Amino acid sequence: LNHKEYYEGREDLYSEIIVLNFDDQQPGFEFLRLNEFRHIRKMLSLASQGILFYGKTQRVTFSLLRNMVLLKDADRFIALLRLLNFLSRSHEYRLICSSALRQRREEEDNERLSKVYQYINLHFNEDISEEKVAAHIGMNPSSFSRYFKARTYKNFSAFLNEVRISRAASMILENKLPVAEIAYLCGYKTLSNFNRQFKKIMHKTPVEYRQSYYNQIEK
Structure with missing residues (x-):
């Protein structure tokens, strides 16, 4: 959070932020549907409400993330699974937003994004353009471009x-x-x-x- 003391001239204060982005709905994450990953699925379903971890879980997570930065390729992906498994087993957390807000956001986003994924999977071998997909879900191209990147952390191409x-x-x-x-x-x-x-x-x-x-x- 951008508290004022971090940007109002206090040179003795600093923060370290590590951002890890991934979308479990993208191709390649189908294995999460297996029963062995049910705890991770449950945690990810709560993530739209915002999960705040604390205590030992927070400290261990920070250490795991710092180590993950140094890894590459398969080692980094394996480290991601270990981190998700660790977090999914923790009881040291609280949800930031209410379930009502989560449900409202899911209803607005999931159906729209699902249409995008379905369209791409059906027409990936054709001449697909951002404009065509935007029209398919009733958005103008510029709005769709911002929406898609915000939801997937990637541009359409x-x-x-x-x-x-x-x-x-x-x-x-x-x-x-x-x-x-x-x-x-x-x-x-x-x-x-x-x-x-x-x-x-x-x-x-x-x-x-x-x-x-x-x-x-x-x-």
Whole structure:
């Protein structure tokens, strides 16, 4: 919280903030639906009300977050799961907002965002534009752009690329179609752009990704 003493000329005061953003509704987090993650699901369902952790939980969480900053790739993701599991088991918390406010916000946002996800999943292989999706849910493009980024912490093009590359990665492992054909089936007009986006998200080229999978099978 931006209390006045932190910005009214007091040089002896300071704060350290670590922000961790993720959306459990995005592709890749489907495993949270498993029964083993029920405690995490319950906690995440309360997060829209704002959860304030205190006591030992707060101190341990701060330490875990600071360590997570130093990690990369799979190690960071595993650390995220450990943190969520730790928080979901804690009783040292209180909710900031009322359940009535939470319900009202969920009713307004969930249906709209669900329509966006459904549209993208159905048309990811087509020429999707931000304008088309905005029109689909009855918003003007500029308002939709702000809304989408506020809800997903990503711009629309980045999210669309993640959906397309996720589908492409599955196709690369599930069949022997040429990479160029998979790129086209996932909505990319040029192979060079597909290769660039794939490596950016998966940290490997499509060919390297497929080969590493076959190498693991042969071991």
